[in-house]
Amino acid sequence: MKTIQRVFSRLLEPLQALRNRVFARLYFAQTISLLGDAFTWVGLALLAYQFGRERSAVILSTALTLRVTAFIIFSPFAGVLADRIDRKKILYITHFLRMGIVGCLPFVNAEWQIYGLVFLLNVFNAFFTPTYKAIIPQVVDKAYYREAIGLSTATFQLLGVLGPGLAGILAVWLGARDIFLVDAVTFVLAGILILGLPGAQLNYTPATTEKLLSTWVDVVNGARLLFGNPLIRFALAIEFVSAIAGAQILVNTVGHVKDGLGLTDAAYGWVMTAFGIGATVAAFGGGFDKTTSRRASLIGGALLLGLAITGANFIGYSFLLVLWVLAGLGQSLAEIPSETLIGEQIEGSQQGKVFGSHFAFSHLWWAIAYPIAGFTGSQFPGQNFLYGGLLTLVLLVIALIVFRPKPTAHIAKAP
Numbered sequence: 001m002k003t004i005q006r007v008f009s010r011l012l013e014p015l016q017a018l019r020n021r022v023f024a025r026l027y028f029a030q031t032i033s034l035l036g037d038a039f040t041w042v043g044l045a046l047l048a049y050q051f052g053r054e055r056s057a058v059i060l061s062t063a064l065t066l067r068v069t070a071f072i073i074f075s076p077f078a079g080v081l082a083d084r085i086d087r088k089k090i091l092y093i094t095h096f097l098r099m100g101i102v103g104c105l106p107f108v109n110a111e112w113q114i115y116g117l118v119f120l121l122n123v124f125n126a127f128f129t130p131t132y133k134a135i136i137p138q139v140v141d142k143a144y145y146r147e148a149i150g151l152s153t154a155t156f157q158l159l160g161v162l163g164p165g166l167a168g169i170l171a172v173w174l175g176a177r178d179i180f181l182v183d184a185v186t187f188v189l190a191g192i193l194i195l196g197l198p199g200a201q202l203n204y205t206p207a208t209t210e211k212l213l214s215t216w217v218d219v220v221n222g223a224r225l226l227f228g229n230p231l232i233r234f235a236l237a238i239e240f241v242s243a244i245a246g247a248q249i250l251v252n253t254v255g256h257v258k259d260g261l262g263l264t265d266a267a268y269g270w271v272m273t274a275f276g277i278g279a280t281v282a283a284f285g286g287g288f289d290k291t292t293s294r295r296a297s298l299i300g301g302a303l304l305l306g307l308a309i310t311g312a313n314f315i316g317y318s319f320l321l322v323l324w325v326l327a328g329l330g331q332s333l334a335e336i337p338s339e340t341l342i343g344e345q346i347e348g349s350q351q352g353k354v355f356g357s358h359f360a361f362s363h364l365w366w367a368i369a370y371p372i373a374g375f376t377g378s379q380f381p382g383q384n385f386l387y388g389g390l391l392t393l394v395l396l397v398i399a400l401i402v403f404r405p406k407p408t409a410h411i412a413k414a415p
Helices: 001-020 023-052 053-084 089-106 111-140 142-174 179-195 217-227 230-260 265-288 294-311 317-345 348-379 384-402
Strands: none
Touching: 001 023, 001 142, 001 230, 023 053, 023 089, 023 111, 023 142, 053 089, 053 111, 053 217, 089 111, 089 179, 089 294, 111 142, 111 317, 111 348, 142 179, 142 265, 142 317, 217 230, 217 348, 230 265, 230 294, 230 317, 230 348, 230 384, 265 317, 294 317, 294 384, 317 348, 348 384
């Protein structure tokens, strides 16, 4: 009984961060916004289908590519702005601009309009998200920072599972185009919370006047600080390993379940739900690694993820559910530490640009991983997860040899 209580208590640890009212308001604004994102992508999928069943996959894949491209190009500049100007203004300006773009989606009548609006939507998302992440260590006490990051990640994973299902139910009632109007309403609710944030608490105030550098110099400095810290550099390398495996899951699971196992869309939904549940549980309870480097979480998560997908081609549906729970656990354990390390290791005045640089590079990893997953899925349909898993494990070994920091490596955040 006591063991169960300890496990339950560990899972609820991230909720302690909500005692901070500023973070709680910021968190609920982001949660509502994430729910709106689920409505956006379900609506886009249905809208793409209206343009022709044979074109829907092309439209969606192009839209996803544009999304990642916007993140890679603009998020480093967003991070620089987050260190220079009022962060609350960045949040509400980009937020309401995104709301306006979503409000235009029901009225599109050509593919190019979808592409243009999706790109613009994610340009402003590229400015909103790094700013949001840079604010968390500014408003949350160091003792609860890890819990705040875990809660944000767990919510992202949970809504990734539940959000599309809820959006799908509403789409049945409302139709493909009207779902975007509901999406716009979520933006209004989140915007109200953002406008109520105390702006003065969101910004980093340096002790002395700092010389303002050029934007390009700051962008370069953000990348230099990201890769210059050995602990963060190793975490970023593990994120690349995780992306290689995660892309295999996102791209090839549907084909494996429907063609390899001969099952239905519902079975695919349950498999991906299992993955989301595993990721959510790890995000809530992933604070077991209290070390400075988070090596146990990073290495253990990547290893678990790689092993889980390696045998997926050779087992039945029931075992696949179990493996995808473990894969979800591994992915969260491998990806959560990097943001925590940035908050702990990087000086407050530099965190915005570093979070922006991290946001860009973490999406670049996925931009590399998606084509690899597509290649293994098309060329080795019965062994795609085997090869993807072996590649993941090989890259993990390389990361350990090349990037693993020495036990004495530690760069403390400046006061």
